[in-house]
Amino acid sequence: MTLNIDEEQDVSVTKGMIRAEFNFWVGIVMDKFYDGLQEKKFIGTKCSKCGKVFLPPRNRCGDCFAKAEDFIDLPETGILKNFTVTTYKISERKTRNVKKDQIVGLVQIDGADSAMVVPVININPEDLKIGMKLKVVWAKNIKGDPNDIAGFEPIGGV
């Protein structure tokens, strides 16, 4: 850590960073989801009351406040519910304009009632259509975490 007092501006600037590591336990159902990713598989959960299927899984249904701990295998395909295209990358540290289009999609896997915010790849932004069919593309190196989802691409090209 370095300290730097800028007297001319009558303001003190503290530079340097304090490292604080955060490890989030993934929990009962996400643990299974992560395991599924390791095998290139989507595992969701089903509400024991209303039958809604969640992917990524949650262990409680917000509508019924009932357990959703029955696991269910889900396919690799889904539809694009919504999307946006941005050149900004916002990390926990800073906001950067990377000057490169990234497509962010809200993708609902077939058979699921929820959707996930994931990258959409291998398509030009102008060809995107809400409702289009997509299929997951797995990352080259599977590590058993959400970034194993390299993205979703249109089925059969555009």
Added chain:
Amino acid sequence: MANVQPAVISAGFCEHASKRSDVNMAELVNEAVEDCLNKAGSVEWKDIDYVINGNMPAFEGANMPELWMTDHMAAKNKPLLRVTTGGTTGGSVFVSGYYAVASGLYDMVLAVAFEQQSCGNTTVGLASVALGELSIYPSLGYEATRLRRNMGAGAAIGVASYQAMNYMRRSKATEEDLARVVVQNRRNAAKNWWTHLKMPTITIEDVLDTPYISYPLRFGMVCPASDGACAVLFTTEEKAKQIADVPVYINGVGSYANEPAIIGVDCGGAGQTDPCEQLGAVKSAELAYSQAGISFPNKEIDYAEVYSPFPNQELQWVERVGLFEPNSAPEAYLNGVTALNGEMPVNCSGGVNSTNAIGASAMERPAESALQIMGKAGNQVPKTVHTALGHGWGGAINLISHVVMADEPQRKFK
């Protein structure tokens, strides 16, 4: 006196441990919420019309985590409020639960407080209570290399050791007196299902055998860092009578703020020069007692839970909130007055000294007091508890929460 008489009808906990790595934060909170609802008789989650939550924000590195945890705390399509005040958070959430009912706006209020400390770095979190003002140090002539030591002083153990020194000077308490408090807490914790440090056979010698962390506090006297959550259900007097076997009425609340201790605003000096004086706690207690119609807390209160991560604080708080004469607490502990079967049992839950899921700790105090009145506490005292208090503190030992509860609504006090 509040326009509507609030009452507690249920309190729930999850099992506390140093690492609840089996669940994520949302699932951890959910365990406490479910436990609370399961013990609330006919009340269903749909009946809840207001949800209040809080934790220590910077410890897990998650901002307003209740937003993504909504579905897990039964808060979808309900109002959800977040109240955080550092270590006092749980107590402040409890007090806001009281106000949500007392306002007459809502009549079934769920309050949730939690902490999953194993997710984050609590010491960095606590150090940053001081770090925000770090930049002033060089102008005061400090060398940058010495900053680390100051960070230690800013974190809770630093404040607590100053407090302990001040208390010991005033009361002539010894290290043995401090160790006695620890032994009582940890043995109590062993009999309470949800606690973290369970030590049924611990002795004063065991505690005194551990090395100093910061004189006069030894390793064996320091609270653990826990993962845990607590949930409490509040309702009106009318509904409580229908639902609960023993409704617990909240008759007084106080949450006075003092100036920060040790680390003043922009390091302009300490607001409190003696951190064991605690005017805020004294005034909060006075306000709560006056609302509850209590004139002699040392006689009228049957049970107390105070927030004491460190043993000297327990001695100090029981005096400041009016349960014992100044400087007399060590003797009371020696004579077993505060033990499970004593005249004024204190922290029979095991206290914060045995379990400290920081955001939840200050709510667990009134929650356990309420359970003692209901006769449903994990480590129930043998005598009947009519009136009990739950106390919490936080911030730079300048924020307080003080709750007085009884098995009768306040207007019926003789």
Added chain:
Amino acid sequence: MDKVAIVGFYQVKPGLDLMMSPYEMLFEATRGALDHAGLKRDDLSTVIGCNNDYYDGKTISNCFKVEAGGAYMKDESKVEMDGAHAVMYGLMRILSGNHKLAMVYGISAPSCFPYESVRILETDPTFDRPINLLNGYTAGGMQMRAYLNAFGLSEEDIAKVAVYNLKNAAKNPLAIPEAQKTNITVDEVLNSEMLSAPLKKLMYPILCDGVTALILAPERQARKITDKPVWITGVGHFNDTYYLGDRDLSSCSSMEKAAEKAYKIAGINNPKSEINVAELFGHTACEDLILAEAAGLADKGKGLSLIDTGKLNPSGGTMAGYTPAANGLTRIVEAVKQIRGEAEGHQISGANKAIASGQVGFCAQNNIVYVLEGGE
């Protein structure tokens, strides 16, 4: 609901960087609110603050705001959401009968922290945080697309709202100069930088440092303190689920429920005709419309018509300068000024019933709305 009034208020003139310590800013606001109401600090019985440890870069930042916030030896607490949520807690404390005078303040200084980065910390740490695509920009972009698609509207329509907001800001002396654009055109908005398609930079508010404070009192005290009390006659507060995929982003169900509840308490049957002014906390120009529609001020998809009436965000709304943790309070204070007839430069004539709202979360997950009325 018993009558509770806003009897005094103060907004520190916001700026991109106020070059003030948070305590100076806060003291100016709390002192200002007390002076405005003609009260002394001794008169206060409770103080509710609103700030956020992540915004302040400091754990338990509220514990250092005790003195400047006027809370020394007062029964105090802190809400960590929007300032409008803190007003709810203040209101509860007054309605309980335990307190007779409550100070509520909201403060943050975005010149000192990366707001968009801090919002990342709001996301689900088990999925959205590692993926790192959900943020303020992308959520705003998807929300706008959902809204445009649902009602067959164009980007130009939202640009019109942005123009309307920025022109309104030009008439508001407490808007930041960077947002006061008298001659802005729809084309300028459409040609501004793309944040996250279709959301453009000029449809997104500019962050600024600021503090807003107000004082609440029950009826008896309020009538003694001021000749122009503004009554809170209704309040509604609701929270939706976090998951964007579970929500219809073209509308806002938590705002609908909150407004419905607030109107019910206030006895308002026809918000369209009864409400003269709405100061709503929309995070984008598009969200302003979504919230206004959810509050029943216009039919769904027809929110754009409100800009012709001028009753939506006459101050410029969030687009006049956005101070996290204080913005909802600023909206309430702006609505209060309208009812008191004191909105210099942007007064709506004859305003006597207003709504003001605050929110937190992506795509307005958690909304709180107040009905404010003048007169007896």
